[in-house]
Amino acid sequence: MPIDVQPPRIRGPETTRAASPPRRAIPLLAWNVIAVVLGIGIWTVLARVGVSGLPGPQAVAVRAGELAMDGTLLDDSIASLRRVLIGFALGTALAIPVGFLMGWYQTARGLIEPYVQFFRTIPPLAVIPLAILLMGIGETPKIFVIFLAAFLSCVVSTFQGVVSVDRTMINAARVLGANDAVVFRRVIVPASTPFILVGMRVGLGAAWATLVAAELIAAQEGLGYRMQQAQIYYDLPSIFVGLITIGVLGLIMDRLLLTTEKRLTGWQERR
């Protein structure tokens, strides 16, 4: 899985202070809307000309209405979200201190890094068979796999954040009288926040992707499970409803994190 985080720009001494894009926001949004409308149009046409059983937007909307009315959609969404949020929360909650530890103490880095690098090369999904055998078919293996996915992407970026803190920034704090604890709390933590948040976004994406796949393999409810059922009954509209719900929920969570990121790291210089 390619999750090398591209480092956010902390600061370049001589980067010009870019002006915010002047009045581009509205046309851009308009283009977005046009793209969506166009996409649905093409979809409708494809369904009309009869691409092997492809349901049109209308059929999907009707099915979405049915699934929403009988509560299945909500239940499935909640079941899926719950797994993702628990796994993601546990993963990042562990990843941040471990990442700091690795960045701050050479020994911790030496001990932990081989495992992180090794497990990073294994797609979390590949762990599912093992997890199911060891933890049964309940919630635990699914949450564990999501936890793993979130942890691995977040720990790497936190670690990278700590080691890439500008030396002169640390020296600047030291010459003002800061000891190790102060340097950590008032320089390392804020300076690596952008990296951590990027890692959290990557982690959330990984968690979400892993979840749906985990539910396809073993679950009694959830969006992935519903799509799996729909596949058995050749119920294409339900599969579309599932896909679109997954996409929309993923997008909403990503935007929420992006907003947090902007709020917390507004001090960064951007090009």
Add this chain to the structure above:
Amino acid sequence: MTEKISFRSTSRTFEVGGRPFHALQNVDLDIADCEFVTVVGPSGCGKSTLLNIAAGLVEPTGGEVLVDSRPVRGPGPERGVIFQQYALFPWLTVRQNVEFGLQIAKVGRAERRRRAQHFIDLVGLTDFADALPRMLSGGMRQRCAIARAYAVDPGVLLMDEPFGALDALTRVQMQDQLLATWGSERRTVMFITHDVDEAVYLANRVVVMAARPGRVHEVIDVDLPYPRTEAVRLSPEFSRIRNRVWRAVYHQTPQEGASQ
């Protein structure tokens, strides 16, 4: 006069490609209390290393540095450092940056605020006290760094090419402002620069260094009155000293020494 900073046969060797490299060899230099000393020399002659040793950020491999007659052990707030890259904390406002050292020194809230405001006003950043560094120009950032260093009331200010990244006009303004600040808040200053004019304009004494090994080549007194003004900068005495420093920097031959 009492010595504020004393380099006692200070040496620093780096391992480069398995072989020792003498960045500094037996530097002896005394800087008096409240003196303004500038250091010039070719690139790589060890100026930054010398300053960082005084700051406690680099350890000497030979000799020692005394500040207030005590050997330097690590960095401390009594020796303020101003870095070429400003090194402001980008997530803090100008005011929070200036208060940073005061907070560490556990200065009370009201007093902290008052002191920070004083130095923010002094460097002319009053209107930008609550701005983030990314909104400031290079010169303004450097002034913020100066205010931050002054705020903790260090006896010694160590400045490593602080105006290196500024344009010529801003640079001259910053020099005047630095001298004005130094005039009202006397400190011992060790100031590194590449610019011979700047070295002469600011200093009581100019230390010219030579490379390979890094050492003090010549120390030149600047007998020009303070406050330094444009008239001083354009005076024949100024050019005489400037020329002398220039030759010391750019024509470092063993038989150097004769003044004009």
